[in-house]
Amino acid sequence: MFRGRGSMTPLGSIAGAVLAATPWRLERRLEVDAKRAALTRIGGAVGAMVVVGILLLLTGRNAFWIFWQALDAIFGRQRGIEGVALRAIPILMTALGVALSLRMKVWNIGSDGQFLMGALAAVGVGIHMGGPGWLVLIVMAVAATLAGAAWMLVPALARAYWDVNEIITTLLLNFVALQLVTWSALGFWRDKEAAVIQSTREVAHTLPGLPGAESVTIALLFPLVIAAALWWVFRSTTIGYEIDTIGGNARAAGFAGVAVRRRILVVMLFTGAIAGLGGMLQLSAPGAQAMNAGFSAQFGLSGFIVAALAGASFWGVIGGGVFIASMFYAGIVLQTKGLSVYIIFAIYGAILTGIALGEIAARYRMVRRRADAGAEAPGPPGASEPSEAWGPSAPAAAAEVLEAGS
Amino acid sequence: MSWSEVHALVGENGAGKTTLCNILAGIYRADAGRVIVDGAERDFRSPAHAIDAGIGMVHQHFRLVEPMTVAENIHLGWPETPGVVSQRALNERAERFMGEMGLHVDPTARIWQLSVGEQQRVEILRVLARGARVLILDEPTAVLTAQEAEELFAVVRELAAGGLSVIFITHKLREVLAVSDRLTVLRHGVREITRPTEGATAGEIARLMTGEERVLHVEHRTVTGDPALEVRGVSALNDRGITALHDLDLTVRSGEIVGIAGVSGNGQTELAEVISALRGLESGSITVDGAEVASLSVRAVTDLGVGHIPEDRIGMGMVASAPVKDNAVLHSYWTPQFSRGLALNRQSVIDFAKRLVAEARVQTRSVFATAGQLSGGNQQRLVARREALVADRLLVAAHPTRGLDVNAAQEVRSTILDKRDSGCAVLLISDDLDEVLLMSDRIAVIYEGRIMGVFDAADADRERIGLLMGGHSITGAVA
Structure with missing residues (x-):
């Protein structure tokens, strides 16, 4: 009677129903090891591309040519690789912030806003401060980091001390940040010489380029260093242990004497700070030194998707962020080759859905039904199974949001 | 159990009181055994079956919709609720029903505004509205103040006087003696005794509840010092x-x-x-x-x-x-x-x-x-x-x-x-x-x-x- 089904994802139920007609059934794994989880995600993406390819062929398009163009655009030339890197930096920065908060089961949906406020602070410093370029850039970075954290301050205080849902507060502040950016571009920091696009004045300094690169600066190192630092914190420090404990069971953390509310506050501010710094990095790239309303191409949203699909693993974020940046870059190239933007969006959606399905698939295995259990309804063991309280539920929920949205 | 009876079900935690009542209320299914209501054997596959047989249960944790009014909560899911109805008609219906039952709560009040005792009264009204003739109260005094508990006892006695049967789950001896006509003691899922409350002593019930001492021995000490x-x-x-x-x-x-x-x-x-x-x-x-x-x-x-x-x-x-x-x-x-x-x-x-x-x-x-x-x-x-x-x-x-x-x-x-x-x-x-x-x-x-x-x-x-x-x-x- 207590065959709890609440723990099953809708997709799990569907798969279970499909399997009912076969001698196989789905069984939930007790543990999902990282390697399998990564492989099923890659498998999901590849599977989605195969499906997309078949659909393209059926509608009379040359799928092989399209995929070849995409691969060639990315890997065939240095511009492609640099184009991916430029797109990856802001996505990685916002994704790392979100991934950090997810370790604590806090959902920072506001990285777009924090990113914009970081960039805005950097513009403010950059266009007003004199002195040597390196010093201006450092002050810009500090200002952006603080601005990103400050933009998180109210949601963080509200969540930590009054249990106000951070999803709503962080999400809504995105729109406020966007209005502030628009105001700055139209009003107080407007570049009066720019004729066409309403924009702020331009910052005179850019970060030094990477050796051998045409347009990629040392900004690329930031997400890599931050990912490594976060990985180390969670592997080898008591702070990482405490954050994971809060994420796993906040009451147990309190029992262990962790200052839970203060930790939540500080970690949330950090997630904002990382996104804010991302805004400065974006601004200090050659050719991007001014802000307008289109400054953030929803990097925060992409970053959120990356963090959720990566299951809050920091190296997973790096891999996923580079993949999604490649996908977006390929999409732009394919548009120039005459593929409609709608088809490209559909392909994005299919691939993300494939990855999300792969994430879920990693949690199940197929088991041959025993003869005597043949009459039993298929499905994983009941909700009482203790391991189901474990972490993958966060990315799973996100995956379901994604499916609903695409 | 007979009609018009208040029957106390007593036992320690885990003795099986709540499990038994959940079977009666159709929430659990019994692995073996029969439930007989009015001479007919019944098989409750869901709470709805139990309600059809006239058995209703008030749980320890209330199942009320907090932002809604008392009248709305009473009518929620009640088959007799008219399909199209005004707030006023609901209030009047609730008022009339409360009058019949002799139980009163302001029908326009919202649940969250009520004290725990009043909320419990709404729960009881809800169950009665569905035609319950056997009312099960699962540790009803656990959440009540002493005075609220006294009021509840009066309500229970009145309902029984009106022909209802009440099963009153508790582990407080005083309540057993104060409210029940008969009592059953459960221990480790087994019935120890069923007897009229009259003449029972708290000491006897306590002994039946807790059982006899085991023969395991640990050496006890008397310690002095800081x-x-x-x-x-x-x-x-x-x-x-x-x-x-x-x-x-x-x-x-x-x-x-x-x-x-x-x-x-x-x-x-x-x-x-x-x-x-x-x-x-x-x-x-x-x-x-x-x-x-x-x-x-x-x-x-x-x-x-x-x-x-x-x-x-x-x-x-x-x-x-x-x-x-x-x-x-x-x-x-x-x-x-x-x-x-x-x-x-x-x-x-x-x-x-x-x-x-x-x-x-x-x-x-x-x-x-x-x-x-x-x-x-x-x-x-x-x-x-x-x-x-x-x-x-x-x-x-x-x-x-x-x-x-x-x-x-x-x-x-x-x-x-x-x-x-x-x-x-x-x-x-x-x-x-x-x-x-x-x-x-x-x-x-x-x-x-x-x-x-x-x-x-x-x-x-x-x-x-x-x-x-x-x-x-x-x-x-x-x-």
């Missing part, structure tokens, strides 16, 4: 903001086990939490080795050598989603054994966890497996052993063997006895009176947040303790 734990005049609130501990005094000396006997929900949880600094005090003082707990952080209290096996092991004592190794150091990861500054020494954590798992005989594939995969007994052994190692001075053990099979329970008990023998003070909280009597050097009885009496193991009398647990003071007056 107290390790001193609780003086402590009052504290529970999570709902109601006073759970009233001016409570208690002393535990090094090398002795003081057992807290009492029915769950009489302040035991709160007592364990105030001692560990997890809950604040309203007044009074708690000292461990002379250090005032209220002025210390949770961590500082732990560092004094206070271990705590919490009642809710999964909810509070461990992180089910984290590996066994991380759970092994939950209450000590900041100590020099495992960390220096911010750096956590992974290897020492793993080594310690392996040793802990081996010593406590926790069955697990590896220390990297999540703690949630362990069976309940293994989780309990892990937490009990971990806390025993933390506890140099004082071990607070809340229901340490609840849900364990005989062998696992014996292992946990011997862990606790070893702590005592090594000079640690032990506060043992348990709603299993047998366990308290078996383990404790001294026994304190708790009822509604007060210590009703303290006995040396040698003078402990099961019947007297049972009476005190039910709220009867020694002289027979209600405390």
